[in-house]
Structure formats: C-alpha cells, structure tokens
Amino acid sequence: MTGIAADEVEEAPAGGQPGHLLAVGLCSGQHVELLQREAELGEPAGGVGHRLVRPAAGGGGGDDVGDSRAGCGGGGEQRVLVLVAGLELVPADQRQWARHFSPLAYGPMADRPVRVRMAPSPTGPIHVGSARTALFNVLFARRHGGQFILRIDDTDLERSTAADEEYIYDGLGWLGLLWDEGPFRQSERLDLYRQHAVRLIEAGHAYRCYCTPDELAAEREAAQREKRPFRYSRRCLRDAPSERPSFVVRFKVPGGAAIEFEDLIRGHMSFASDLIGDPVIIKSDGFPTYNFASPIDDALLEISHVIRGEEHLSNTPTQLMIVDALGYERPQATAHIPLILAPDRTKLSKRRHPALITQFRDWGYLPEAMVNYLALLGWNPGTEQEIFTIAELEAQFDLARVQQSGAIFDRQKLDWINATQIRALPPAELAARLAPFLPGLDSARLERAVPALQERIKTLADGRELLAYLWQEPEVPALSAEEKERLAAATDALRAAEWAPEPIEAILEELRESRGWSRSELINPIRKAVAGGNSPPIHHTLSLLPRAEATGRMERAL
RNA sequence: GGCCCCGUCGUCUAGUGGACCAGGACGCAGCCCUCUCAAGGCUGAGAUCGCGGGUUCGAAUCCCGCCGGGGCUACCA
Structure with missing residues (x-):
C-alpha cells in the first residue's frame, strides 16, 4: 500500500487552503524529505510515531501523498490526518479530530460556530481559578449552543504528573463541567508541533538558536546593567554555532508590527511587536512551549473564543503572531478573565493556598453551590439574584458582564450560598x-x-x-433540684412514648402545660443531659437516639 | 526597568454625566421570634467612589497626571 488507502480517504475540495484538511487515511509507512529536517530537531521525546508526507503536487488529492516506506517507525499501520501546505501528518488516534478537520468547517469568521476550550496544565492540584475558567467556558458554550473542549497542556515534562491530570478530571466531573470533546493531550502530539516549527523555519519565520542558558543569562544581565529591556540578541539568526549539539527553535518576531485584537472583557488591545523578544517555540528537549502549542491547537481545534485567565493577556500577541505566520485563522475573540485573589490580595497560588477543587467536596460543599459561587466571582447578572441553578446560569451568563478586576475568594459567602442551596434541597x-x-x-x-x-x-x-452527641456521651451535667424534678418528670413521661419526633413533642408539651413550666424550663435540662451543648430541637434530638440510650442519659443526670 | 491590565463599604458587586449626600449581597451589631443552635423578619454601623488636577450648570461615570495592586518580560503554563 502506498500511503493512503483509498477507502479510508475523504477527498477534500481541490485547491485546499494551507492548513486545511486534505484527507483522512491509513498510513502504513512512508517518509519524505521532511524527515531529515525533523531529525535535526533532535530525537522526539514522545512515543508517538511521526510520519511525514510530501506536499501534494498542485494541492490535489490523496494519491500524491508520499509513498516511501523508509521511515515509518518500523511498520504497523497508523491512522493519520494529512494536511496540505506544510504537509503535516497528524497521528489521529483520537478519531474526534477528524470531524473538525473538515474543510467545510472553515467558514467566514462571523459564522463560526462557538467552540471554546479549557486547557489546564497538570502541574499541580487544580484550584478554584482553573475551575472558574472551566465554568465560564462551559457557560459561554451552553449559552451559545457551542462546544466545550478539554485539552491537557502537558508540555512541561518536568512538572506534569498523572495525578494532577486525574485531579482535573475528578474536579471537573464533580462540578458537572463535562467536556464535549477531548481530553486531548499535547504530549501525544509532539510531532505536530515539530512539523509546524519546521514549516516556520522553512518560511523564514523561525530559526534554530544554539545559545546556552549561560549565554542568555549574560545577555540578560548586560541588558539589566545598561537599563534597557532584555530581548534576545538574535545572535543565532546571523551566525549560529550550529556545531553545538543542543538547540531550541525561536520564532522570529516581525519588526514594527502592531498586534491588535479584540478582548471581550478588556476591549480593543494593541501591542507593539518590537517590544517582544524572539520567543522559544521548541525547547531543547523537543517539546513545544506553551506559547507555541497552545495557539496551534486553538487553531486546529477551531476554537472560536479563547476564554482564559488574565495572566495570559500578555502572551496573546506572541501567540497571534505565530498563528498569523502559520497562515491559520485567529480566534474570533479572546476573553481574559480576572484573577482570583487570596485574602491578602495576592494571586491565589497552588503552593500557599492549596485549594484543590475536590477539597471542597470533602469539606461538604455542594457542587451546585460551588458553581453558583464561582459564577458570582467576577460575574453578575445585572439583577439582584444571587442564588442560581446551573440552568439559570447557562441562560444568563454573559461575558460582557464579567468584571475586569481580580476578586478575593470569600469562604463566608460560599458558606452562605452552600447553606442556602442545602436548604433548597428535597x-x-x-x-x-x-x-x-x-x-x-x-x-x-x-x-x-x-x-x-x-x-x-x-x-x-x-x-x-x-450530631456528635449520637456517638459521644455528654458529661453528666450538674443540675439544680428544680431541673432534676423536671427532668425526672420528662423521663417518666417519655418511657411509654412512641419514639418519633411528633409524639415526643406532644408528650413534652402536654407535660409542660400540666405543670405550668415554660419550654426552656423543661427542655434545657433534657438537652443538657442528653446532648450536652447545642443540638437540634429536642424532639429530634431525642428521637434520633435509641429510646433506651436517651432515657439512660436522662436518668444518669438525676 | 519595560510593556500590559486593574482600582466603588472588610469582601463580592450595582452604577456608562443629573433619579446616587452611591443600591444589593456576604460578614458584623442590635431587636423580634424562640427549647439551645440555626432559619426567618426588622433595624443599624460600614464607601470623602485610590489620589490630584481639569472638562461641564452638574462626574463614581469623560480627559490628563500621579499613586497603589497585579500580570507578562522563562528552554512554566
């Protein structure tokens, strides 16, 4: 077989645009010249095979897809997606990807279907900030009939852990923030990013940089000494010491450009490209950086609205320049939501404020209360409603009403919402x-x-x-003579009672009236004897205890 | 340092030139209800709208400057 099996191929319209899907097929082994270049980038660190295909002549059909078997990872068929233009082959073990690579999905910007994503990195317990980001994404998607996609941005080899990834699924699942597609893992698509880097290098938009960390540190110090902003010197663009074994790939930032975009929360944004140094896009370990992988995936997943934390606002121009250089369509808009702050007004940190989202489950919060509170943290409906069901939030949520400033996480308000929601439960x-x-x-x-x-x-x-009193006998209280008299009367009266709240209440009430005691006169000693301190209304307090245990405690206090 | 974002009661917020000597909610205080604790009801304290200048008959709302906080400036995301 040569590359693509005919029955597996979906033809794309002729003359597809760069980056558009050409075909979906089965690749059993092939390789083209790109492989050499790729080898220069170093050994791939991931385990997924990367297969490369030659550009299709004239942007045509699947027949032209490469037919060499030389480097296809030693046999075994592999399902792939083939893209025109840079000719990437995307391992398509997730079949879902195929759906979204349909050329038909590329419509005019205004008509783009709403597709949002949450892209957490599994580098620590997921906290309330991430949860709220997920919530806003979900609410926005539901409100506009769109899709919510979960992507795991695990390109930090050192810090990403499987446990942290589990926390993400666990936390989102608990909150009921289920994703329509994914999860997609960036670590499983390393060659995809590498292909894009190659493409940028070929087009002159990126270059290899062999500078060592020490050299870079020296540049940085020099800049600091001379009190000018540090930007990479581009030494390797002019004169690269290419004999060195280790290198990164840097994006060549275009000079003199103004990168402008619309942020649904901040308004019109404009950044001067001249202030941005050439960012690393492929690390020396072969992994992409966040600023590279994220915009590529956003483009390929056809994310229409990038809703994320404010800490990414400054990254946006860099990512947009990369999207532009790649010839991909930019997201329709971004929405940078404000940070959640700790009580001291500093950013909520995983280290100092270990607020694992599932921790709130263990503390006894209702997921719907958590969602309710999180929604109100940075958003309000413009009315005075404070208690919402998820359905109400989905109907009312509006990014335009999201706050621009950071908000302190207030446990007391959460408590109030939780208590209110508890009371509303059947x-x-x-x-x-x-x-x-x-x-x-x-x-x-x-x-x-x-x-x-x-x-x-x-x-x-x-x-x-x-309800601690159920398992923990209170100390025997010191009662006055009057109290003992009333307690004794109550004990006698209850001996024959039907052991349920209403009969108990009736009997005590009858006793109280016949003796002319006030409720507190009668009930306080009973409570002291049975429960010690606070407890629910006395008829409930008593009836939850076995009768023998209850009367036993009363007798003990006499 | 540079670039960017933000700034209304303790906290979350309403507010987009006059109806605001700034409204709601949480929390706090008091009272009522009441068998403790809650819940509920009522009342109250709490914001010179970061500061200073302008514009305007009139500014929390528009303009300028400053200050403060935060983010980015990483081969972290």
Whole structure:
C-alpha cells in the first residue's frame, strides 16, 4: 500500500487552503524529505510515531501523498490526518479530530460556530481559578449552543504528573463541567508541533538558536546593567554555532508590527511587536512551549473564543503572531478573565493556598453551590439574584458582564450560598448527599436526621458536628433540684412514648402545660443531659437516639 | 526597568454625566421570634467612589497626571 488507502480517504475540495484538511487515511509507512529536517530537531521525546508526507503536487488529492516506506517507525499501520501546505501528518488516534478537520468547517469568521476550550496544565492540584475558567467556558458554550473542549497542556515534562491530570478530571466531573470533546493531550502530539516549527523555519519565520542558558543569562544581565529591556540578541539568526549539539527553535518576531485584537472583557488591545523578544517555540528537549502549542491547537481545534485567565493577556500577541505566520485563522475573540485573589490580595497560588477543587467536596460543599459561587466571582447578572441553578446560569451568563478586576475568594459567602442551596434541597436528596459524611447512620436514621439538620448546617460536614452527641456521651451535667424534678418528670413521661419526633413533642408539651413550666424550663435540662451543648430541637434530638440510650442519659443526670 | 491590565463599604458587586449626600449581597451589631443552635423578619454601623488636577450648570461615570495592586518580560503554563 502506498500511503493512503483509498477507502479510508475523504477527498477534500481541490485547491485546499494551507492548513486545511486534505484527507483522512491509513498510513502504513512512508517518509519524505521532511524527515531529515525533523531529525535535526533532535530525537522526539514522545512515543508517538511521526510520519511525514510530501506536499501534494498542485494541492490535489490523496494519491500524491508520499509513498516511501523508509521511515515509518518500523511498520504497523497508523491512522493519520494529512494536511496540505506544510504537509503535516497528524497521528489521529483520537478519531474526534477528524470531524473538525473538515474543510467545510472553515467558514467566514462571523459564522463560526462557538467552540471554546479549557486547557489546564497538570502541574499541580487544580484550584478554584482553573475551575472558574472551566465554568465560564462551559457557560459561554451552553449559552451559545457551542462546544466545550478539554485539552491537557502537558508540555512541561518536568512538572506534569498523572495525578494532577486525574485531579482535573475528578474536579471537573464533580462540578458537572463535562467536556464535549477531548481530553486531548499535547504530549501525544509532539510531532505536530515539530512539523509546524519546521514549516516556520522553512518560511523564514523561525530559526534554530544554539545559545546556552549561560549565554542568555549574560545577555540578560548586560541588558539589566545598561537599563534597557532584555530581548534576545538574535545572535543565532546571523551566525549560529550550529556545531553545538543542543538547540531550541525561536520564532522570529516581525519588526514594527502592531498586534491588535479584540478582548471581550478588556476591549480593543494593541501591542507593539518590537517590544517582544524572539520567543522559544521548541525547547531543547523537543517539546513545544506553551506559547507555541497552545495557539496551534486553538487553531486546529477551531476554537472560536479563547476564554482564559488574565495572566495570559500578555502572551496573546506572541501567540497571534505565530498563528498569523502559520497562515491559520485567529480566534474570533479572546476573553481574559480576572484573577482570583487570596485574602491578602495576592494571586491565589497552588503552593500557599492549596485549594484543590475536590477539597471542597470533602469539606461538604455542594457542587451546585460551588458553581453558583464561582459564577458570582467576577460575574453578575445585572439583577439582584444571587442564588442560581446551573440552568439559570447557562441562560444568563454573559461575558460582557464579567468584571475586569481580580476578586478575593470569600469562604463566608460560599458558606452562605452552600447553606442556602442545602436548604433548597428535597429532604430525600439531602439525605443522600449527607450519607458519605455520616457513615454511622443507616439510611432510615439518616432520613430522620434531615429535618434536624437541614436549616442549621452550612456544609454537609457540619452534620457530623451537630450530631456528635449520637456517638459521644455528654458529661453528666450538674443540675439544680428544680431541673432534676423536671427532668425526672420528662423521663417518666417519655418511657411509654412512641419514639418519633411528633409524639415526643406532644408528650413534652402536654407535660409542660400540666405543670405550668415554660419550654426552656423543661427542655434545657433534657438537652443538657442528653446532648450536652447545642443540638437540634429536642424532639429530634431525642428521637434520633435509641429510646433506651436517651432515657439512660436522662436518668444518669438525676 | 519595560510593556500590559486593574482600582466603588472588610469582601463580592450595582452604577456608562443629573433619579446616587452611591443600591444589593456576604460578614458584623442590635431587636423580634424562640427549647439551645440555626432559619426567618426588622433595624443599624460600614464607601470623602485610590489620589490630584481639569472638562461641564452638574462626574463614581469623560480627559490628563500621579499613586497603589497585579500580570507578562522563562528552554512554566
């Protein structure tokens, strides 16, 4: 077989644009001249085979796709996507990619379907900032009938971990922020970025840089000494010491350009290219940098709106220049959402504020409350509504109403929203949510505990505290003679009671009236004897305890 | 240092030239309700709208300068 099996090929319209899909097919082994150049970039660090194809003559069909078997990673068929122009072959183990490489998807900008993405890097526990970014993306997508894509930006070999990636899935799953496509992992598409780098080099938009870290540090220090902004000297553009074994690829920033774009939150942005030094796009280990991989993937995934944290605002011009140089279409717009701040107004950091998103689950927060709070952190509907269901958020969310300044994460407000949402839950539902936090209660007792808890817990975990008396006998209280008299009367009256809240309440009420005691006179000593300190209303407090245990505690205090 | 973003009660925010001696919410204080704790109701304290100049009859809202905070300036994202 030569390259592409006919029955696997989808023909693209003739004269496809650079970067457009030409065909989807099966590659069983081929290689072309690009392979040599690629070899110069060093051994690929990833495990995915990279197969290269010669440009199709005249931008035509699949027949022209390369037919050499020389370098296809030692046999084995591989599903690939073939692109015109730079002639990249994309390992298409994720079949989903094929759908979006349809030439038909390239429409006029205004008609672009809404496609947004969240692209976290698994380099630490995912925190509330990432979760909110995901939320805003999801809400925007839902509001506009678009797609939400999850991409794992794991191009930092040193810091990315599988555990952190799991936290991302776990956290997003818990919040119900499910993605329509993905997850795509950048580490699995290293050759894709490498091909793009080759293409840029060939076009004169990028070059190899052999400077050592020491040399770069020296340049930086010199710049600092002379009090001028540091930008890479471009020494390797003029005179590269190409005998050195290690190099990076740098993007050659065009001079004198103004990079302009529309940000849905900040408005019109303009940056002078002259202030930007040539950024590294391929590291010496063969991995792309964030500023290179991200815009490529955004373009290939046809992301229409890039919604991300404000820390990326300054990166945007660099990424846009790369997109332009590659001949890809820019995202329709960006939206740089403000940072979430710690109480001291510094940026929330993974180190100092280890707010793992799933930690909130363990603390007893409802995912819908978390979503509600996160949505309000930096966004408001313009009305005075504060409590939202996810459906309401999806209907009302608007990037234009997102704040421009950073917001401090306020646990107390979260608590209030959580408590409010807990109170709004159907009792049976609350029982189910409470179950993991009260393993000591069987489902029947749990259901009976709900009325006692529902309006007095801020988090599900609070239930444990409020019901602590169930498992922990209080100290025997020192009661006055009057208190003992009332307690004794209550104990007697309850001996024959049906052991449920309403009968207990009725009996105590009857006793209280017949003796002329106030409620507190009768109930306080009972509570002291049975629960010690605070507890739910006394009839609930009592009925949640086995009768023998309850009356036992009362007798003990007499 | 350079470039960029931001700046209304403690916190989240409403506010886009007059209806704002700045509204809501959380939190806080008090009162009511009440068997403790909550929930609920009512009341209250809390912002010279970062500062200084302008423009205007009139500015939180427009302009300029400054200050403060943050981000980027990495072979981290």
